[in-house]
Amino acid sequence: HEVSHFYYQHSLYPNPDKARNRIEYLNFLHLSRAAEISADRVGFIGSGNIENSLRSMLKISSGLGDEHINFNFSSYLDQLRELKEIKGDQSQLFSTHPTFLNRMQALIWFSMSHEYHEFFETDKKGIYDLKTVDKKIDESIKKVTGGEIDISNKEIVDKALLWGALWIYLADKKFSKEEQEKFSKRFGDKATVSIKSLLNISKMPVIEKKVMEAYTNASTLLKSEKEKIIKKLKEIYSEADEHNNKSKE
Incomplete structure (x- = not known):
C-alpha cells in the first residue's frame, strides 16, 4: 500500500491545506480518498488474498495487533449492506481517507472485476468491468460524504x-x-x-x-x-x- 503511494507519486497531489477556497479544498480531499483506494488495490494484488488484505487494512486503521483483532469476514459484509442506509456525514466530507467500510467494499468489488481475474489468469471471468467498479465505489463513498462536492x-x-x-x-x-x-x-x-x-x-x-x-x-x-x-x-x-x-x- 505505502509503496504504491510512492510509485504513483501521490505526494505530488495538491495539498488540501493550500486550497484557495472551500470547493477546491473538497476536491483535493476527494482526490486524496481516490489515492487511498488505488493504494489499497496494489496492496491487495501484492498479497493475493482478499481476507488477509482486509485484515491488514483494519490493523493499520485501528493501530491494533492480531491479538486484539477478532476479524469476522461475514460480520463486516453485513455492515456493508447497512451502508445503503447511511446518509451524508459532514465529518467524512473533510477526511483524507474513505471509511474502512468504504475501503473494504471497494476492495471486494475490485476483486470481482474482469481486469483483476485477467491479470491473475484465474478460472473466473469476474462480474464487473473496472469502469463499473470505479463508479460503484464513487457512489458508495458519496452515500457517506454526501453530495456537496x-x-x-x-x-x-x-x-x-x-x-x-x-x-x-x-x-x-x-x-x-x-x-x-x-x-x-x-x-x-x-x-x-x-x-x-x-x-x-x-x-x-x-x-x-x-x-x-x-x-x-x-x-x-x-x-x-x-x-x-x-x-x-x-x-x-x-x-x-x-x-x-x-x-x-
Missing part, C-alpha cells in the same frame, strides 16, 4: 459553460438572434433573458470580467470536470464557426 462542481461547470459559450458568440461583438436561440436551447430562456439584459446595460469589460470569474472558479475543479468543459466548449465553437463560414458564403 457534486452540487458545487456542477454549479461551477454550468457557469463556466454559460459564460464560455457567450464569449464564443460575442467574438464578432454581436449576439445575433440565431445565437440567442442556440444559447436559449442550451441554457434556458431565463438565462438568455438575463444575459440580454446585462448586454444592454453593460460594456464589454464587464462581460469579460464575468467570464474570467467563471474560469477562475473552474480552475478549482479536478481534471475530469475541466475536460467536460473543454469538450463542450469545443462543440459550441465548432458550431459557431460553421455558422459564420456559411454566412460568409
Whole structure:
C-alpha cells in the first residue's frame, strides 16, 4: 500500500491545506480518498488474498495487533449492506481517507472485476468491468460524504459553460438572434433573458470580467470536470464557426 503511494507519486497531489477556497479544498480531499483506494488495490494484488488484505487494512486503521483483532469476514459484509442506509456525514466530507467500510467494499468489488481475474489468469471471468467498479465505489463513498462536492462542481461547470459559450458568440461583438436561440436551447430562456439584459446595460469589460470569474472558479475543479468543459466548449465553437463560414458564403 505505502509503496504504491510512492510509485504513483501521490505526494505530488495538491495539498488540501493550500486550497484557495472551500470547493477546491473538497476536491483535493476527494482526490486524496481516490489515492487511498488505488493504494489499497496494489496492496491487495501484492498479497493475493482478499481476507488477509482486509485484515491488514483494519490493523493499520485501528493501530491494533492480531491479538486484539477478532476479524469476522461475514460480520463486516453485513455492515456493508447497512451502508445503503447511511446518509451524508459532514465529518467524512473533510477526511483524507474513505471509511474502512468504504475501503473494504471497494476492495471486494475490485476483486470481482474482469481486469483483476485477467491479470491473475484465474478460472473466473469476474462480474464487473473496472469502469463499473470505479463508479460503484464513487457512489458508495458519496452515500457517506454526501453530495456537496457534486452540487458545487456542477454549479461551477454550468457557469463556466454559460459564460464560455457567450464569449464564443460575442467574438464578432454581436449576439445575433440565431445565437440567442442556440444559447436559449442550451441554457434556458431565463438565462438568455438575463444575459440580454446585462448586454444592454453593460460594456464589454464587464462581460469579460464575468467570464474570467467563471474560469477562475473552474480552475478549482479536478481534471475530469475541466475536460467536460473543454469538450463542450469545443462543440459550441465548432458550431459557431460553421455558422459564420456559411454566412460568409
